[in-house]
Amino acid sequence: MKLHIAHIRKDYNGKPVLKDCSYAFKGSGTYVLMGPNGCGKSTLLRICSLLEEPDGGALLFQENGAPLIRDLALRRRMTLVLPRTGVFNTTAFNNAAYGLKVRGIDGNLLKREVDRALDFVGLAHKSGQNALTLSSGETQRLGIARALAIAPEILFLDEPTASVDEENTAIIESIIGDLKKESRTMVIMTTHDKDQAARLADTLLFMTEGRVEEQKP
Amino acid sequence: MDSLLQGFIQAFKLILHLDQTLFGIIFLSLKVSGSALLIATAFGLPVGALLGLKRFPGRDLAISSVNTLMGLPPVVVGLFVYLLLSRKGPLGFMGLLYSPTAMVVAQTILALPIVSALCHTAIVNIDPIIRLSARTLGATPGQETIAVIREARYGIFSAVIAAFGRVMAEVGSILIVGGNIAGYTRVMTTTIALETDKGNFELALALGIILLAISFVINAVLHGVQKKGAVKTG
Numbered sequence: 196m197k198l199h200i201a202h203i204r205k206d207y208n209g210k211p212v213l214k215d216c217s218y219a220f221k222g223s224g225t226y227v228l229m230g231p232n233g234c235g236k237s238t239l240l241r242i243c244s245l246l247e248e249p250d251g252g253a254l255l256f257q258e259n260g261a262p263l264i265r266d267l268a269l270r271r272r273m274t275l276v277l278p279r280t281g282v283f284n285t286t287a288f289n290n291a292a293y294g295l296k297v298r299g300i301d302g303n304l305l306k307r308e309v310d311r312a313l314d315f316v317g318l319a320h321k322s323g324q325n326a327l328t329l330s331s332g333e334t335q336r337l338g339i340a341r342a343l344a345i346a347p348e349i350l351f352l353d354e355p356t357a358s359v360d361e362e363n364t365a366i367i368e369s370i371i372g373d374l375k376k377e378s379r380t381m382v383i384m385t386t387h388d389k390d391q392a393a394r395l396a397d398t399l400l401f402m403t404e405g406r407v408e409e410q411k412p
Numbered sequence: 413m414d415s416l417l418q419g420f421i422q423a424f425k426l427i428l429h430l431d432q433t434l435f436g437i438i439f440l441s442l443k444v445s446g447s448a449l450l451i452a453t454a455f456g457l458p459v460g461a462l463l464g465l466k467r468f469p470g471r472d473l474a475i476s477s478v479n480t481l482m483g484l485p486p487v488v489v490g491l492f493v494y495l496l497l498s499r500k501g502p503l504g505f506m507g508l509l510y511s512p513t514a515m516v517v518a519q520t521i522l523a524l525p526i527v528s529a530l531c532h533t534a535i536v537n538i539d540p541i542i543r544l545s546a547r548t549l550g551a552t553p554g555q556e557t558i559a560v561i562r563e564a565r566y567g568i569f570s571a572v573i574a575a576f577g578r579v580m581a582e583v584g585s586i587l588i589v590g591g592n593i594a595g596y597t598r599v600m601t602t603t604i605a606l607e608t609d610k611g612n613f614e615l616a617l618a619l620g621i622i623l624l625a626i627s628f629v630i631n632a633v634l635h636g637v638q639k640k641g642a643v644k645t646g
Contacts, residue, residue, distance in 0.1 A: 246544070
């Protein structure tokens with residue numbers, strides 16, 4: 196699935212955040228978006244993951260050259276991992292299972308996919324633990340597991356390592372690296388960490404004054 | 413002082429023997445208040461969710477109204493329901509005055525604002541990120557609402573228990589609309605009022621102790637639930 200954005204504009208309380216964002220995401224690989232605080236990275240991610248409507252411009256999802264209708268089914272083919280994981284007050288397993296449950300999936304398939312996702316982020320042993328008792332790094336990994344359980348075609352990660360320690364940052368980076376190997380998922384992420392961006396990015400994007408530009412390596 | 417001690421001794425004897433009449437009174441109390449609570453929750457939870465999750469014109473006014481109604485004086489509710497159900501009242505033809513049903517109606521009116529207001533508080537206090545997370549994971553608006561309500565479950569349970577405590581302890585409205593008829597509409601609180609008037613302190617004390625015991629159990633459960641709900645990250 197490809198994503199084209201054209202002239203995306205978004206204002207908050209009359210203040211323009213995104214002025215004229217245009218870019219074509221090709222449907223695979225890892226895109227890393229960098230830029231100063233408050234430059235609109237998170238906003239762009241929320242718009243691209245269909246959580247928010249832009250004030251202007253066009254957002255086009257394409258598959259085999261044909262445009263896709265922007266509906267619930269399309270929204271369910273992607274997910275955004277928020278910088279702060281909104282953990283549900285229940286077990287890690289149930290947290291990771293949420294996306295599948297809302298899609299009406301249950302039974303063995305659910306269990307298999309959830310176990311796989313928890314295993315992928317190294318939380319299989321915490322499956323039965325209340326998610327609110329996890330450390331911040333584990334919580335962030337649970338947020339990723341919750342997203343991976345639904346096997347998204349596009350995975351948006353907003354500052355996935357901003358609030359975690361070095362050890363968990365390394366774990367999360369290796370998770371993103373593993374995802375790249377599986378190459379089923381296009382990853383679009385934001386970060387402040389230049390070195391991390393260099394390690395993970397297939398394509399490095401920079402955001403400035405409400406616009407997106409590709410950085411040549 | 414002696415008579416008070418005697419009263420207590422007699423009261424405990426009554427409780428230990430738990431005769432038919434006493435049992436009937438306790439059972440009716442629980443039945444009336446329990447039914448009122450069920451109905452109040454069935455309506456109050458959706459009202460609380462609506463107030464907590466939807467933005468609509470007049471929402472602030474609605475919230476203030478519900479909060480005000482939490483302090484409804486039971487006798488006023490009793491009077492209102494009495495007028496509604498009395499023979500000349502608009503619902504007089506149903507012949508419900510001085511029946512357990514009338515008591516359920518009165519207590520439902522008392523419990524409804526409490527359940528609504530406290531459910532609203534419970535739901536509005538849930539971090540908005542819960543709703544957003546549900547949406548990122550593909551939830552429909554209805555599923556988002558359920559996710560938030562589920563997160564608020566401990567607060568909602570507290571709301572229900574608080575309303576239960578209130579209706580179990582009140583005497584004003586059920587005395588007016590129930591009439592305190594022996595074996596039919598006589599409950600714990602109305603019996604205590606009556607027996608005290610008659611100078612029959614043993615039974616009144618016995619019921620008072622039982623009422624307190626029930627109240628204690630309710631609060632112990634509430635505390636336990638709140639403790640469980642307070643699981644937080646270290």
